[in-house]
Amino acid sequence: xxxxxxxxxxxxxxxxxxxxxxxxxxxxxxxxxxxxxxxxxxxxxxxxxxxxxxxxxxxxxxxxxxxxxxxxxxxxxxxxxxxxxxxxxxxxxxxxxxxxxxxxxxxxxxxxxxxxxxxxxxxxxxxxxxxxxxxxxxxxxxxxxxxxxxxxxxxxxxxxxxxxxxxxxxxxxxxxxxxxxxxxxxxxxxxxxxxxxxxxxxxxxxxxxxxxxxxxxxxxxxxxxxxxxxx
Numbered sequence: 001x002x003x004x005x006x007x008x009x010x011x012x013x014x015x016x017x018x019x020x021x022x023x024x025x026x027x028x029x030x031x032x033x034x035x036x037x038x039x040x041x042x043x044x045x046x047x048x049x050x051x052x053x054x055x056x057x058x059x060x061x062x063x064x065x066x067x068x069x070x071x072x073x074x075x076x077x078x079x080x081x082x083x084x085x086x087x088x089x090x091x092x093x094x095x096x097x098x099x100x101x102x103x104x105x106x107x108x109x110x111x112x113x114x115x116x117x118x119x120x121x122x123x124x125x126x127x128x129x130x131x132x133x134x135x136x137x138x139x140x141x142x143x144x145x146x147x148x149x150x151x152x153x154x155x156x157x158x159x160x161x162x163x164x165x166x167x168x169x170x171x172x173x174x175x176x177x178x179x180x181x182x183x184x185x186x187x188x189x190x191x192x193x194x195x196x197x198x199x200x201x202x203x204x205x206x207x208x209x210x211x212x213x214x215x216x217x218x219x220x221x222x223x224x225x226x227x228x229x230x231x
Contacts, residue, residue, distance in 0.1 A: 165213070
């Protein structure tokens with residue numbers, strides 16, 4: 001029995017200009033000689049997707065061919081399950097399944113997570129991650145003055161551990177992250193993460209929650225505190 005694999009082709013810088021059925025389809029057809037026709041096109045603001053079904057007697061045969069397009073950001077494997085990029089959150093819109101957000105060098109960590117969360121229309125979520133970051137702005141909160149003291153670490157550091165959540169504040173999604181980092185001397189530090197740039201990569205696990213969580217400003221602490229569910 002012939003196996004099949006579904007992928008999504010994405011016009012994300014791989015071919016300049018507006019997505020045209022012929023360009024990406026023709027290029028992929030030259031690589032996948034046994035590829036079927038496009039079975040679905042989903043239009044979304046700013047970019048387009050085309051879903052392909054690739055039949056092959058041995059799916060391992062496809063691996064090196066898929067890798068080229070994947071590395072160029074032109075395709076996403078198994079878009080209905082596990083992995084998305086910062087520009088492909090629409091593919092998992094309204095999902096209630098955990099997934100991994102894979103980020104590339106130079107991407108802004110917070111902006112990328114927020115864009116994915118907005119595109120996927122997440123109610124709220126728990127997030128964790130690992131990878132590498134640079135231009136890290138970490139902070140410590142002084143409760144007495146209700147002010148953050150920040151420090152910038154420009155060089156690349158290993159992202160050892162990252163934990164946080166996606167909630168809502170004043171009607172907009174709000175990201176709260178704490179993280180631990182390590183330098184080339186294996187010295188570890190951590191704190192409240194204010195901003196960072198991906199370098200060289202980051203893998204962010206996102207677990208959607210079933211309900212939206214709201215935050216409100218708390219005058220006693222000066223923080224944006226989660227609102228408990230009223231009985």
